[in-house]
Amino acid sequence: MIPIGKRVFREVWLVDFEFSAPPGEQPSVVCMVAHEIGSGKRIRVWQDELIKLKWPPYAICNDTLFVAYYASAEMGCHLKLNWPLPVNVLDLYVEFRNHTNGLTLPCGTSLLGALVSFGLSGIESSEKETMRQLAMRGGPYTQKEKEDLLNYCESDVIALEKLLLKINPFLDIPRALIRGRYMKTAAQIEHNGIPIDVNKLALLRKHWIEIQDKLIAEIDSEYGVFDQRTFKYSLFAAWLQKNEIPWPRLLSGKLDLSDEVFKEMARSYPKVAPLRELRVTLSQMRLAELSVGQDNRNRCLLSAFRSRTGRNQPSNNQFIFGPAVWLRSLIKPSSGYGLAYIDWSQQEFGIAAALSGDSLMIKAYQSGDPYLEFAKQANAIPINATKTSHKSEREQFKACVLAVQYGMGADSLAQRINQPVAKARELLRLHKETYKQFWEWIEAVVNYAMLIGRLHTVFGWNVYTEGSPNPRFLQNFPMQANGAEMLRLACCFVIEAGIKLCAPVHDAILIEAPLNELEQAVQTTQQLMAEASAIVLNGFRLRTDATYIRYPDHYEDERGKKMREAIDKILLKFSGKSSHPDPPGVGAYETLPAHLRTPVQSYYLSI
DNA sequence: TCTATATCACCC
């Protein structure tokens, strides 16, 4: 019987896998080492034996604990091996993040870094790098290499045990297991991936440079500020001088090349407008390393718990939801399937309302249109006003709500809504007067952080706020971090309900289902998202919106439609046809067999 | 030629 935190487990298994994971592919397992703390039992298994096992060689039931560092990797290996996932997962990466979040660490958040910060030493990081390379290289391996890899794998398990003993006194096991549960979910999401129109992607990649060249050639002939595809500051400066245009400069003395300045300057000097458009277009053309596997699905590390607020932080480069929105048109369900993008409506506003208990804010959220209702509550528009009758007022109150969420000041808000500072000040004042209880609450939160030196969410995601923290961060933390809790919980529910979850996107998720099951899946997902919000917000339920994408349609975001159409037009000229037939979905969709799914778990509440 | 820095743009 081994006590971990305040709970006792029959067995505690420390596990590490070595694997290789080419971009966009599920991991290929190389080897595994597992140690059990109580009995001292040690297991070392090479790939060829692992794939024969139908069940992990360690206990994964209710009264045992699975411990790993960055457990989504180990869980990914389980899924690849068709093994069920452990009931109780303790991820020391996540717990170390939570234990030190907000502090400056001597050696980062790797296992090695965690050991160092507890005054322990692991193996040399140069050796680690060599072995990691060896695992990534893939087989075949010599007997010596196999031994080396297993030894290396085992050394990490030993390091993990040392870390566990050090961090054990700080563990809040019920909550740590909720976080571990999300790491299981994250592994399943990564395992699933997002279906991609690979023909379109190939076409885009093939003509990527040509498209940019064409766009530049069309416009730059009038300016001569590009060298190949590089915008040259010096050439632009020369052009400005020749055209006698005084251009704003940064404090450093360099020309201010932000789009904001381009926009303003285009008003007084219309001839800079086309150049501005070109720069905007080119900046939306970044698609370097979208990682798509052989099965035509976009997969990458979600980097769960990476951000200070506990959000996922996948690479913008590899993740289809990273680059400009028009590129989401590459998301396309395979034949017979559909997708749905489901997001919480005004999530942060709802969280602020619920956690502060501000009755007017709650009423505004429940009205269905918080921005319009806010304007009414502030007596700025008549009680019978609508979204259409008072469009611009609604936009201003909306901007004000967002400004408050980010701690924006009157000057920035004024600029944002293109109004005098007095107007912005007035809007912010109305917010403070209308939502008095919210402001009392949020000020108490900020004071608490200043006094105690840390903040945490309802499920115990912690951040240290020592030193001179940015007060706007403190003010935003409860909304963003509890929003992240909500998303993680919803993802767990959705995965555990057997729904194919493809991606989390901060306040939204993308799911997939056969066309005839899609609406049911969406309905269930919406219920589960409401459930998750109620758990985080003590009974308060947030609404969700769903957008469907049914084969043969592709994902389309209104904001990116113009760009997508413009690019399609150019592609048409290059290739002569708009699209190729869809390839068959290569292993595009297989539902995880029921016996492999994580069972639905109860959750723990309180604080 | 490579790296570091500043700046900017994208996402929620």
Place this chain on the structure above:
DNA sequence: AAACGGGTGATATAGA
């Protein structure tokens, strides 16, 4: 002094 939260990544240029 200024004051938009959390991020990742690309780009242009300066400097080693």
